[in-house]
Amino acid sequence: MTDQSLPLARRLLVPYWLTLPMAIGLAIVLFWLLMVVLAPVVAPYDPLELVGRRLQPPSWQHWLGTDALGRDVLSRTLFGALHSIPIAVIVVVLAVSFGALLGALSGYIGGLFGSAIMRLVDVTLSFPPMLLAMAVAASLGPGLENAAIAMVIVWWPVYARLMRAQVLEVREREHVEAAIAAGASRPRILFKHILPLCWTPILISATMDLGQVILLAASLSFIGLGATPPTPEWGSMISDGAQQFYSWWVAFGPGVAILTVVLGFNFIGDGLHDYLDPRSE
Secondary structure, eight states, X not given: OOXXXXXXXXXXXXXXXXXXXXXXXXXXXXXXXXXXXHHHHHOSSOTTSOOSSTTOOSOSSOTTOBOTTSOBHHHHHHHHHHHHHXXXXXXXXXXXXXXXXXXXXXXXXXXHHHHHHHXXXXXXXXXXXXXXXXXXXXXXXXXXXXXXXXXXXXXHHHHHHHHHHHHHHHTTSHHHHHHHHTTOOHHXXXXXXXXXXXXXXXXXXXXXXXXXXXXXXHHHHHTTSSOOTTOOOHXXXXXXXXXXXXXXXXXXXXXXHHHHHHHXXXXXXXXXXXXXXXXXX
């Protein structure tokens, strides 16, 4: 086989965008997405049931041991995907929808409206994300729903600023000027000629932010502002494990779960960047 035929043969066997890190990321995320659906089937025990003695180390009966109440840590870790991943998806979808819309209108309309939106964005982004999420969640009270609201408030300005920058760049292109000269309406120009070309960085950022939202949700639960007991959520499980210094297995399972999910979404985001951004080639 000649050297010139090697790239072609490789592309026939493996898509050129499917790098090893992205394949690993897809496998990790697919596994946890399956757990969202199949956790009640594959988990060996009920996550709320007291199935053994308290703080039992890993054994054949309990692969990741039991917690301070005698609940199976492996089962609670698998069920944790039911709470952590859907919340992250909902938060990112809402933040993208709200932030991208306001950012697009700010960049296209401009004027006093655009300035007001961006000043609101600047004020929100001036606070550290964790501190702002803690303040909002504390004012609303503990609970995953309130934590999700807090995280949407933290994340929407990121997408508003990113979308505005994209709209400002695309609206100066020749095809937009041609649409204006042809008499197209402003909504048609925005939604048909500008926005379809602005979603690449939004998609990449949203994919990578899924892992960061899971991490922030776990942090809020860790300090008591997220999921409330006895919900099997990864952050609250790590909080329980932090109180049992010598029982390392209590926090090991949820810690590995958070680590792998964040890495998986980051790998996928990097792969999407390589695939969708022509400047990366």
